Amino acid sequence: MLELISLLLRGIQPLLVPICFVGAWLIIVLVLWSLWTATRDSITTAKKMHNIPCPGCQFFTNDYRLKCTVHPSIANTEEAIHCCDFQAKTNSLMY
Structure with a gap:
């Protein structure tokens, strides 16, 4: 059982770096997108309230x-x- 897990980890290891790289950039893009939409919605609400x-x-x-x-x-x-x-x-x- 332990050998099977070790074999599986060695097989996945070359894919871990690209997966982590893409995952990290995906998180950064999602945070920036969330900040952008929150800012846009806040500006829209502020314009409406100023009327x-x-x-x-x-x-x-x-x-x-x-x-x-x-x-x-x-x-x-x-x-x-x-x-x-x-x-x-x-x-x-x-x-």
Whole structure:
């Protein structure tokens, strides 16, 4: 039994270096591909989130308890991108 295992290992030995070489490069390529797709998806999500107009709306309170006085359930979400009640903040001070 031990001789059979030894014979099998000697037969596989010439193939181990190419298999390990290809396997190592395959792992490197898969890691780089994973990093690329994660970066691409993060950029896509960030671009989408920058289209949310809530911080520039006069109804936005910037309070975590009530983010928006008109539509509190969709404030700061993707649903708020095309909000029909959006009104830009005015810079004038009221006394």
